[in-house]
Amino acid sequence: MRSIPFVKLQGSGNDFILLEPNSRSRIPMSKPFIEKICDRRFGVGADGVLLMEASQKADVRMRIFNADGSEAEMCGNGARCLALYFFHSSGRKAFSIETGAGLLAASITEDGIKIRMTDPKDIRLDLCVKAAGKEYNVDFVDTGVPHAVIEVSDVAKVPVTRLGRLLRSHDIFSPAGTNVDFIQRQADGSVNIRTYERGVEDETLACGTGSVAAAVISVINHEGCGTKPHMKHRVCVKTKSGDVLCVYFTMSKKKIFDVWLEGQARVVFRGKYLSG
Numbered sequence: 001m002r003s004i005p006f007v008k009l010q011g012s013g014n015d016f017i018l019l020e021p022n023s024r025s026r027i028p029m030s031k032p033f034i035e036k037i038c039d040r041r042f043g044v045g046a047d048g049v050l051l052m053e054a055s056q057k058a059d060v061r062m063r064i065f066n067a068d069g070s071e072a073e074m075c076g077n078g079a080r081c082l083a084l085y086f087f088h089s090s091g092r093k094a095f096s097i098e099t100g101a102g103l104l105a106a107s108i109t110e111d112g113i114k115i116r117m118t119d120p121k122d123i124r125l126d127l128c129v130k131a132a133g134k135e136y137n138v139d140f141v142d143t144g145v146p147h148a149v150i151e152v153s154d155v156a157k158v159p160v161t162r163l164g165r166l167l168r169s170h171d172i173f174s175p176a177g178t179n180v181d182f183i184q185r186q187a188d189g190s191v192n193i194r195t196y197e198r199g200v201e202d203e204t205l206a207c208g209t210g211s212v213a214a215a216v217i218s219v220i221n222h223e224g225c226g227t228k229p230h231m232k233h234r235v236c237v238k239t240k241s242g243d244v245l246c247v248y249f250t251m252s253k254k255k256i257f258d259v260w261l262e263g264q265a266r267v268v269f270r271g272k273y274l275s276g
């Protein structure tokens with residue numbers, strides 16, 4: 001029986017187990033271990049596991065494992081949670097984070113935690129995706145991890161788990177698969193979002209990279225692709241948990257850069273996981 005110290009954190013309801021640096025050396029990050037510790041009845045329960053490691057390129061390296069044991073390139077809400085932990089443990093309010101998708105910058109502000117995300121890439125608009133006998137108009141963007149975005153008239157009515165599961169594994173997104181975001185743009189330009197997350201294989205209460213994808217696609221579809229040089233955008237994204245994430249970015253001649261994700265994160269509890 002091994003006692004593994006951890007910190008449980010959540011960013012807008014997207015929750016993570018952060019394994020304290022000194023505890024990691026004793027455990028193999030195997031799929032069975034991650035599935036068990038993330039199980040909401042037999043384990044601690046979380047959407048994923050975060051590891052902090054030493055980095056040659058940044059102040060810290062973040063690795064993110066989804067609840068099904070798969071390792072993802074990056075995690076926006078996970079980065080916000082890790083930033084909060086790093087601030088509590090180091091007192092620093094600004095630092096860099098290395099991820100599988102590239103370098104992030106984190107800063108702690110009075111409004112919450114801001115993460116400079118990687119620039120969106122591989123934008124593909126108006127994909128016609130056939131699934132279960134229906135056709136869906138899908139936009140795709142990689143915001144550090146892949147996201148398929150579908151605009152709907154009312155997110156509350158979307159069968160997110162059923163439809164998300166269908167689209168998540170569609171051939172058009174193989175072999176990596178994709179996260180699936182259903183978005184509803186409001187009259188004021190804000191966006192309501194619900195996300196089916198790859199690797200959690202269910203709807204989560206919030207998704208950071210998904211909120212960035214929603215903001216970028218919503219602006220492209222409704223305000224155009226940056227006709228004016230260096231247009232700055234701020235999009236409020238209301239998540240399933242009710243928390244609002246703010247996404248800031250600059251768009252110029254189809255290039256999108258200087259992307260920031262801002263919102264609250266909390267330490268929920270500290271504990272010791274007894275791994276049998």
Ligand SMILES: N[C@H](CCC[C@H](N)C(=O)O)C(=O)O
Pocket residue numbers: 014064066071072073074075076077078145146179197198199200206207208209210
């Ligand atoms: N499930 C995602 C990784 C976590 C992304 C999400 N939790 C976020 O906040 O960005 C994937 O496998 O692509």
